[in-house]
Amino acid sequence: MKIRYTVVIFIICLTFALTGCYIRPGLYDSTGISETSATEVTTPPQLPHGSADSCEGIVAVVSIYVSTPSYSWDFTDPADKQTISQTLGFLKLATSWIETEASSWNKFVDFKCDWTVNPGLYYEAKMSDDILVNSDMQGIQEVWKYIAGNIAPIDEIKSEFGANSVVYMLFVNTPSNFNRNSSTIVCEEGFAYPYEFCRIYCNGIDGEENPASYAHEILHTFGAPDLYKADDFGNNCGTTEELVEYVQENLPNEIMYVTYDYQTGLPYYDHISNELTEITAYYIGWTDKSEVAEEFGMDLSKH
Ligand SMILES: [Zn+2]
Structure with missing residues (x-):
């Protein structure tokens, strides 16, 4: 039972408030760089937990297929169509898995993500290569401005689906x-904008991005x-080296x-073999207590 440590290096993810990524409200008050007709012209709402609140109830998932000058989609190309179809399959698998995990915590969550059923959840967009640099604030702002200028307001999406949360x-x-x-x-x-988004790079040196990563x-x-x-940046709930060692040993x-x-x-x-344990359940709002988080002096859950 040897754990591949290389694996964890490849799934580095960034949650921001990294230095310089915390944007004060009002600093960026433009309504966005819309290429198509803008649907939102007012200031985006201030939401305590951003567009995705606790992982309960109905969650609307908006899929945006982004072309940049370096990497574009050809929506008529069979290979690209196949990749797109796979992303939807992986998304459905990932969200179904979270739904099943929720039930074991006596919680209910229902992701609305199938844009073949709800075409309003599907977008094709053009953005600059800035969005390919994970830590580049300009790229993040570009995405936020695109959402503000081109996608229905959060309240509209929530009321259409009866949703508590919206994930992009x-x-x-x-x-x-x-x-x-x-x-x-x-x-x-x-934050200047509340839009919480996952940036999925469909392929890379480790292969195609898999459902567990979604x-x-x-x-x-x-x-x-x-x-x-x-x-290291005060944005990861106070995890420590000791906690990481504990997880490696006990929650691998x-x-x-x-x-x-x-x-x-x-x-x-074709499936997810990983586990969602009490520590993650605690931080996404499924349980009020995590013994591991307490033991290692981690931050309190925001839920
Ligand atoms: Zn991550």
Whole structure:
């Protein structure tokens, strides 16, 4: 039972408030760079937990297929169509898995993500290559401004689906030599925009992004911290090296620790073999207590 440590290096995700990524309200008050007709012209709402609140009730998932100058989608190309179809399959698998996990905590969550059923959840967008740099604030703002200018307001989406939360998924058509990791932007009150989005790089040096990674990224939007790294920037719920060691020893299959099979080091594409343990359940609002979080002096859950 040897754990592939390389695995955890490949799933680095960023939650922001990294230095310089905390935007004061009012600093960016433009309504956005819309290429199509803008649907939102007022200031975006201030939401204490961003667009994704606790992981309960109905969650609307908006999929945005983003073309950049370096990596574009050809929506008529059979290979690209196949990749897009796979992203939807993986998204459905990831969200179904979270729904099943919720039931074991006596919680109910229902993700509305199938844009073949609800075409209003599907967008095609053009953005600059800035959005390919995970820590680049300009790229993050570009995504926020796109959402503000082109996608129905959060309240409208919530009322259409009876949803409590909205998660935005960006899919980038990266090739197999792409060497960056998918990442997630988490918002809090005080940010210029509330839009929490997962940036999925569809392919990369570790292969095609797998359903467990989708679930991992989505769980971030609800407040789950990474469990494979210490909190160096004050944005990861106060994880420590000791906590990481504990997880490695005792919770080696935790989805916020590893997104591959923890024994073989291989990614799965037809199911998720990882576990969602009490520590993640606590941070996404499914339980009021985590003994592990308490033992290692981690931050309180925001739920
Ligand atoms: Zn992560």
